[in-house]
Amino acid sequence: MSAVIVSEVQLKGKAAKEASYVMVDVSTEEKNRALELIAGQLLKDQELLLAENKKDLLDGRAAGLTDAVLDRILLNEQRIQDMSDAIRLLIDLKDPIGETLEKITKENGLNIEKKRVPLGVIGMIYEARPNVTVDAATLALKTGNAVILRGSSSAKYSNQALVRSIHTALAQSEIPTDxxxxLEDTSRETAKELFQLNEYLDVLIPRGGKQLIETVIRESTVPVIETGAGNCHIYVDEAAQQNMAETIVLNAKTQRPSVCNAIETVLVHNKWFTNHGKALVSALQEKGVEVYGDETVRQACPDVKSVEETDWAFEFLGLSVRIKCVGDVFEAIDHIHQYGTKHSEAIITDDEATAAAFLNRVDAAAVYHNASTRFTDGFEFGYGAEIGISTQKLHARGPMGLNALTSSKFVITGTGQVRG
Incomplete structure (x- = not known):
């Protein structure tokens, strides 16, 4: 009889499932102790982590990866420190597991409680950014979940080194390393197998570009939480202050252009553009931003590149931006609903009624008034870290922290009651 070859996905799926049964009984104190060990181990292993990350960067440059993608892969001392700090913030957050969400006592004495419980086994498939490895692992741990991580080949050395550090820390705790x-095999075949791993996975979370997310949604038989590509917009209203508008637009585009909450399009009221548009374009260009514009923008600024109708849906993830002039807030909202990805959208205005119309009508996970879209982030929202930013409406929406990685169960206790 020939031997049955079991794939890496099946082996690690089974191990994660078995570990998830242990995780439900781990105390908050032990979970926090494990997190503290991980935070310290990352700093201890900093030189090794940077050396492995350098391999990914060298391979990426040789493969012709863009500067935006290389920035996502990059680890440095500050980013490793930030990961460690984020874990320590996670320690301070309340453990949601076991929380009573509802409690009912029936007339017959039957007690019905709805309690928060772990999801079970989370599958995480993501691109480039090795910090997602740590975010997903530690958020899963805090919520009593097991997790199967599948990063991209562009960060394989970094991800392997980070998980080795995590396992070193867990070996000193009561948390099973499993x-x-x-998944060290980053082939498409492995990804497809993960999509069908219903026997072991309870949920699959993709985090990356539009193509990855659409592929997972289309091909997965495991329930998916859709995290968003970020074709984000800022609408500069007629009643926007010039300095505020420029400052926010520049921050939202240039502070870190390779991330999903950076803006890709600026919608500008016609009257505001007539008065301040040239200055805004110049300010962007001075920051190295490549500006594309509609016909109105190009007439005022001939050096701006033209934009085709099909281009409005494209996510640059780099130092490029589109500018379009609109007649009012409702035209801006219509544009956002046609081309946006329901991630983060902002309005700059001193008119409260216009702001209210925008905030109420725009369908997105996060909407802003007079603030940068760059704040759509688990750390900024007080979650310590995030496993992704959900752009769907079921189960979770926006930055997903601890509560988003839980489900619930009903616990019913009685004294011999039967139903008549």
Whole structure:
């Protein structure tokens, strides 16, 4: 009889499932102790992590990856420190597991409680950014979940090194190391197998570009939480202050252009553009931003590149931006609903009624008034870290912290009651 070959996905899926049964009984104190060990181990292993990350960067440059993608892969001392700090913030957050969400006592004495419980085994498929490895692992751990991580080949050395550090830390704790699994085979075949891993996975979360997310949604038989590509917009209203508008637009585009909450399009009221448009374009260009514009913008600024109708849906993830002039807030909202990805959208205005119309009508996970879209982030929202930003409406929406990684169960206790 020929031997049955079991794939890496099946082996690690089974191990994660078994670990998830142990995780439900781990105390908050032990979970926090494990997180503290991980935070310290990352700093201890900093030189090794940077050396492995350098391999990914060298391979990426040789493969012709863009500067935006290389920035997502990059680890440095500050980013490793930030990861460690984020874990320590996670320690301070309340453990949601076991929380009573509802409690009812029936007339017959039957007690019905709805309690928060872990999801079970989370599958995480993501591109480039090795910090997602740590975010997903530690958020899963805090919520009593097991996790199977599948990063991209562009960050394989970094991801492997980070998981080795995590396992070193977990070996000193009561948490089973099998609760954090990394698929080292980053082939498409492995990804497809993960999509069909219903026997072991409870949920699959893709985090990356539009193509990855659409592929997972289309091909997965495991329930998916859709996280968003970020074709984000800022609408500069007629009643916007010039300095405020420029400052926010520049921050939202240039502070870190390779991330999903950076803006890709600026919608500008015609009258505001007539008065301040040239200055805004110049300010963007001075920051190295490549500006594309509609016909109105190009007439005022001939050096701006033209934009085709099909281009409005494209996510640059780099130092490029589109500018379009609109007649009012409702035209801006219509444009956002046609081309946006329901991630983060902002309005700059001193008119409260116009702001209210925008905030109420725009369908997005996060809407802003007089603030940069760059704040759509688990750390900024007080979650310590995030496993992704959900752009769907079921189960979770926006930055997903601890509560988003839980489900619920009903616990019913009685004294011999039967139903008549």
């Amino acid at each position: 609760a954090i699994q990394l």
